[in-house]
Amino acid sequence: MRSAPEESLSFHAKVFPIALLDLAENFYVRRKLSKTALYSRCQISPAQVLREESSISGWQIREIFRSCKDIALPGTPLSVQLADYIPITAPGGMFGLASFTAKDIRQALEVMVDFSHTVMPAYRFERLSVGGQCHIILKPVMDFGDVQFFLDEAVCGYFLNLRHFTQFSDPPIQVHLSHAPLGEIAAYEDYFKAKHLFSQKTIKVIFEKHHLSQALYTHNKATFNEVYCNLKGTSNSISKLSISAKVKKNLQLRLAGGLSTNICQIAEQMNISERTLARRLHNENSSFAEIKQQVSFDYAKLLLESTEYPICKISHICGYNSDSNFSRAFKTSTGQTPKQFRSRC
DSSP states (O other), X not given: OBOOOXXXXXXXXXXXXXXXXXXXXXXXXXXXXXXXXXXXXXXXXXXXHTTSXXXXXXXXXXXXXXXXXXXXXXXXXXXXXXXXXSOTTTTOHHHHHHHHTSSBHHHHHHHHHHHGGGTOTTEEEEEXXXXXXXEEEEEXXXXXXXXXXXXXXXXHHHHHGGGGSSOOOSSOOEEEOSSOOSSOHHHHHHHHOSEEEOSOSSEEEEEOHHHHTOBOTXXXXXXXXXXXXXXXXXXXXXXXXOHHHXXXXXXXXXXXXXXXXXXXXXHHHTTSOHHHXXXXXXHTTOOHHHHHHHHHHHHXXXXXXXXXXXXXXXXXXXXXXXHHHHHHHHHHHHSSOHHHXXXXX
């Protein structure tokens, strides 16, 4: 499953939560520096300082991270230093409240992925099941330049905040990041209580099967139900997705569940005819075959990266009757054979 698709975002559009400014202000105070310098560098308006405005722009986020990087202590990763100043319920509001009043980790992750685009539209979020594990995949859709890696770590850290609301048992959560470590790996792992792997192909956080059923200390059924209903009513929720996005979501769920991914099943699940589904996809300049192939290869890449499954098994899981047809189509799409892709992971 994935979050709502991103729209074209302006780097100067104010669509990000102002909680990131709270973080920078706290960091400046701890370093005994004037917040005025922060406001000036990041072009924070008086209305934003007074919280009369509740959002900031992508440009301001980039400058906030640059400012924090410039005053950080040497040696310790910036994400570890900043984590002490991020409220564990950030980004707050209905989103944060729904996350920590959920029944268990599975329900919390569902909320976080389904609605993360409302507070962090710089990423596309996907939730996929692989051999019982839950993979939360982060795909950046905006380029923050020299602070991109710091932001990647910070967003992964939000999912790791769930450790404050339950007691995770071993083996620990895994965090995969695409860059080299920005400090000692032990510093990341000691603070976040998660295994960190760097220079990976995919940015993701992996929860083990036994993690998903762990209850949250802060669960409140009445509060969760009320807040969840409000979230669904005020965000660009699943019901407002394009037909292409709905087809992709259904294909991802069925593929991960080992179910058939034929167009007839998808059309039936969406309560429309195959012909109507094909016509609506055509109107969006898409087709069922294109979406199915994209979803299949995305899942194949995840299995090649994350499991030791033989390629013949991955081929079958992804709906191919012939290993050779799968390998040929995979190479046409990615420029690599499945074996080559796995060897470079």
